[in-house]
Each structure stands twice: as C-alpha cells, then as structure tokens.
Amino acid sequence: MAEASPAKKLKQSVKGYLYNVSPLKDPQKSYFDATLQHGSECSKVVVFTPQEHAQFQNAEKNRSPVNLEDVILQPSKESYGKMNVFYTHSSTMSCICDLGDTFNNTLPAEHQEITLAELPKLVTKVQRVNIIAKIMQEEHKGNSVVWDGRYLPRTTYTVADTTAYISLTVWCEHNITIGEWYRITNVSMKQFKDKTSLTTTKDTRILNIPSQGAAVAVEVPTETIRCEIIGANVKNFFICLRKHNLSHITPSSPTVYCPSCKTHYKTSATTMKFSVHLDLKPETEGIIHACAEDEVIMPVITVKPNASRDEIIQSLMALPTMQVTICNNVIVKIEDASESHNPLNAEIKSDEVVCSLKLPTKVEPLEDSDSVFYSPPDLGLFSSSQQKKI
Template sequence: MAEHSPAKKLRNQVKGFLCDVSPIKDTKKPYFDAILQNEGEYSKVVAFRPEDHIHFHNAETSRSLVTLEDVVLKPSVESSRKLDVFYTHSSKMSCVRDLGEASQNSLSARPQCVQLSELLNLDTKSKRVNINAKIIQEVSKGNTVIWDGRYLPKTEYTVADSTGYISLTVWCEHNITVGEWYNITNVSVRKFRGKTSLTTTKNTQMVNITSQGTAVAVKVPTETIKCDIIGANIKNIFICPRSHTLKDVTLSSPTVYCFSCNTHYKSSAIIRKISGHLDLKPETGNVVEANIEDEVLRSVLTVEPAASREDIIQSLIALPPMQITVRQNIVVKMEDVPQEAEIKSEAELHVKVEPEEESTDFYSLPDHGILISSQDRKRKSTD
C-alpha cells in the first residue's frame, strides 16, 4: 500500500490513458489506484480522493485522454514503471478529447480488428486493440507478482495471423487451445526495448472462431537435453487466499496477517509457490542456466509443508541426470531419462534366454525426510 501522506514535492501535471482502476480500498483512509499509460510508459496512480473514483472509472471505460493536475510525482521502485503519481486532495482530473481520436475510438474499448503486421511495423503508443489470431505455441507458464502485490498466473503464447506473429501474455486462469483461432478483444499493445507484444487486460475477451486462413509459420526454439543438475537456487513465495504476496511468514504460527487484505488467515490457508533457477550440465557442451517455476519443479519433487528452502535445493541437486526441455531459458518439462533397450529379432537369438529374477536392490537417493522425487515414487510403486 502506498503512503497516505507523501512528502511535499514539486506539484506537476501528467497526461495519459487510465486503466486497471481498482475498487476503493481501506474504509478508514479510503484510496484507490490505477495505471496511467502515456507514450509506452506506465505510471502507478494512487488517488486519495474517493469522490473522484467514478470519474476515473468513466475515463477508463471511454478510453479518454485525461489530464491529472497538481499531482505529486516520485520515482517508482518498480523497474517496469517510471513514476508513481500521487493524486491528493488538492489534485484535479480533466478529460481531453481530440475530435479525430474520439471518432476513431467511437466504439470505446472495442476498436476495429487490426492485422499483426500493422502492430509490428507501427511505432505505436500503448493502446488497446482487437485481433483475430491463431494460438501457435505455449511458450511459458508460471506465476508473477504484479504491481499491486498480487501473485497471478501468467502464460505466454506465440500468436499469428496471415501477416505476422507476436507474443501474447495471458493473465489469470483461462481456457485456450493451441492450434485454434480466437477473436481477442481489448488487448494492450506494448513496446519494450524495441519489441512489440500484447498482454491481456481485465476487459479482454477471447472467443474461439473458425479458421481465418493460413497463419504464418513460426515456432519458438525448444531444446530437450539430458543433463545433470549441478546447481540450484530457489525462493519461496507465500500467497494469501486473495492472491496477495506475504512477507515474513512463519507457518508454525497459527495465523498469518495479510496487510493488503487487513485480515488474519489460518496458516493452513496460505499457498506456497516455489521458483528459481537451475544450473544444468549437458553430456556435452557448456553449463546452461534456466529458470524453473513451481508447477515444473513439483512434477519431480513432492514438497511437504515442512520442507525448508535448503531441503528443496539439496533434493534438486541429488536428482539423477534428467531429460529437461528448455524454451527461451525456461524449464518447461522435466522427465526421467528413457531407458535404452536394444531389441533383436528371434533369428538373431542363438541361445535361450531365461527370465531373470527381478532384483530387490535399488539405488536410493539421499533421503531428506520431507521431499520425494519422481524416481522414488516409481520405485515405491513397483515394490
């Protein structure tokens, strides 16, 4: 939560388009927040005038260019944003509508569909568009902490139409099928470090449609290698039932307090997510560093509630060589190495081979007490 009484600073005026206007928060000292977009840059706005909440909401809905006057500006601590804007009790908001822009956006947040080549070749300011596109490939899947402290599911796809392809980030849970065409409305166009991409907003809708023709051929490079995990570093992220990240969590305590919710929760209701990176040594070549998310990590390790960060790291390093699929420096799959078996025809067999009695001696990984690897689970199931 932002501070309620920002120190006196030079008052300024800012312009842009409002989005992600939150509900009014905190009944004792009410405030709300929003994002201000302007020429590819994003600023967080914290407003302490609840009576203006309806004006912010209307400006977001109509996609009107707004001017915020007499605001306090501070450099943002978030790398994705340049400034934090404090809209205090002396601040004012006004809407500025250019006639040409008003005509172009007469459908408000539902502009006409555009081709991807237009977005890729246009040095565009941040705005929202509609597209018809085919979901080509799921590039990565995980969770990310966003600007308001919530921990949300995030999936990156490559989408394409007949003119080009682009990266699409989809927030929150969704039902999308790779290989299908979708009409995607109210997606935000962003340009970062010269690369144009799309990201969903809270108003985005995705509707499955019939094929719109042949999409351009594109595939994100994916490599599957047999390698040994020689290094690991992970971090624990604790999430409240309303998806806010928590700090200084002691799960042995009966309750955990969430500052964002202003609520005490049972420790058993807290969600634990794990992420980090691995150092992978292939059979040939140099060491590869790749990020790993909770879902993939738990596919090879069963993490008990009492497992510490050090326990998880030791168990990862103790795993035998694995077959690991990496896409854009992200581990998307981890599997046991397939057993190689040479199959010969009966004509090649000169002696009768009697079946051997299965050995009961198995190589066992170091037991850390509270983590079980996929190797261990398979062995137990055969006992």
C-alpha cells in the same frame, strides 16, 4: 490540451467529453478512471475522488461537454507522446454549454488494431495496443506474483496473424482455444533485449472472432536435452487464502498477517510456493541456464510440503541425469532420463516388438498416450475362475 512540465506538476484546465467511465477500483475503491475526448485526441483520466463517480457517469450518459479544472498532467506510460489527466481532491468538474465540437463516435484511433509486424517499430517502451491474432500454441503455464501482491495463473501463448508471430502472456483464466482467432484489446507491449512481447492487463478483453485467413508459420525454439543439474537457486514464498504474496513470514510462527487482506491467518493455512533457476550441464559441452516453477519441479523431487529452501536445493542436486524440455529459457517438462528411455515405456509399433517384450497373454495392450484413461476392468470373475482351476 495545454502541456505542462511533469516535474513541476502544474495544474491545468482541460475540456472535452467523458466516456469509458470505469467502476470503482477494488480492493480499496479509492479511485476510478475514464477517457476524455478533446478535439481529435483522447486522454486517460484518473479520478481520485470516488464520491464524484456518479457525476462522471452522468456526464458520459448525457454526452455533456465538461471542464476539468486544477488537474495534473503527466506523460502517459501506456501511450507514447500523450498525457494522462490526474483528477485530485482539489480538482473540480463543471458542465459547459458549448464545446464547439460534437462527440466523435469513431475515436479513439488508438483503439484500432495493429499488425504484429508493426509492433517492433513502435519506439515507446510500454504501449497498450489492440491486435487480431490466432492462438498457435501454448508455450508454458504457471503462476506468478503481480505488482499488487496477488499470486495469479499465467499462461504464455504463441500468437500469429498474417504478418508475424509473437509471444502473448495471458493472466488469470480465460476460455482460449488453440487454433482460434481472437480480437484482443488493451494488451501491454514490452521490449527486452530487442525482443517484443505482449501481456494482458486488467483492461484486456479477449473476443473470439471468425477466421481471418492463414497465419504465418511459427517457429518456437523448443529443445529436449539429457543433462545433469549442477547448480540451483531457489526462491520460496508463501500465499494466503486469498492468493496474496506474504513477505517476511516465519514458518515457526503460529500466525501470519496479510496486509492486503488486513487479516491474521494460521501459518499452517498458508501455501508455500517456489521458483528455481537451474544450471544444466548437457551431455554435450556448455552450460544452459533455465528457470522453472514448482508445478514442474515438484513431481520429480522428494520433499515435504513445508520444506526449507536448503532441502529443496539438496533434493534437486541429488537428481540423476534428467531429460529436460526447454522453451524460451523456461523448463516446461522434466523427467528421469532413465525412465524416458525404458523400452517398456516405448510406443509399441509392431507385433514383433510385442513378442520381444514377452507380455502375458492376459494383459491388455497399451493405449496411446493421448487416449482417455479409464479404470481397469473388474477382474473378480477372472480371479474366481482361476481359483476353481486350482
């Protein structure tokens, strides 16, 4: 493939075989993508002419060698040292009789898995890779706004193979089981402050596979501290019925417009979400900075569903000494420190402890926290017998 200066955006002609032609992209269905195999390499093709989707599908089905003319070449942000092919409205595709090479089913080489220990050695800042790993534990779970404005569920796991372990963020809901092995394709690798992490993309596929052996030991820094909240910064936003982030919303306005849905909604039908950054003062010296989402914060504060940013901050500042569990600078659990140390909430380990608590003889013993909770028994008969004694 001929190279071109991305600044000049010179139009080129490329030849090869098409495969992995995607469906039309939602929500506007204004483009689709494919992969072009040329020689011993493969390049991503982004097509901005949806009316030619059937033509690209036929070329893939028939394994016809094609010539893409007047396309734009730009460096790939996903694969270091490679070029993406942009097929615009001025580009054309034609089938050619003989390319000289046959379609190679063993390509592309980048679809092969890479070990977790090799990931930090990749020099590119953004790279899509394939891995085989075991889901070791769940770090934290929440929701976040993605690049297209949608508010999606997000779960961060610690995954490991036989060489290393790493943090993997999985967007949307997936049927993932802790302790199982998975083949995970088309995940994006990112490096921030010398720390490598992975995140799923719209093209990611997660497939459960048999055990691949013993994974490396995992050490995730998690700590639980007693602390006082001395600082808070709250960012609140609103979500429409289709989970789009709404900007520049006025809560007092009766309606709000969602550009993604192209629909006006009642403001009362939207949902307010918020995230917080807290400054925590432990009982020991030092200040800890950590973030949290509303799913973690709401159970411990008292505010109305449509509370303002200032009301949320005041409620956070009014909290007593709290017991906070932090994983990778993210608060995963927060509770009143006085309640967490209440002897009545402690685990009963012996008959001697039971006697010291002076429990009534008719009270059922406490179950372990991991047990399934059932409704209390019907005490109607017990109550009636007491009345008879009276």
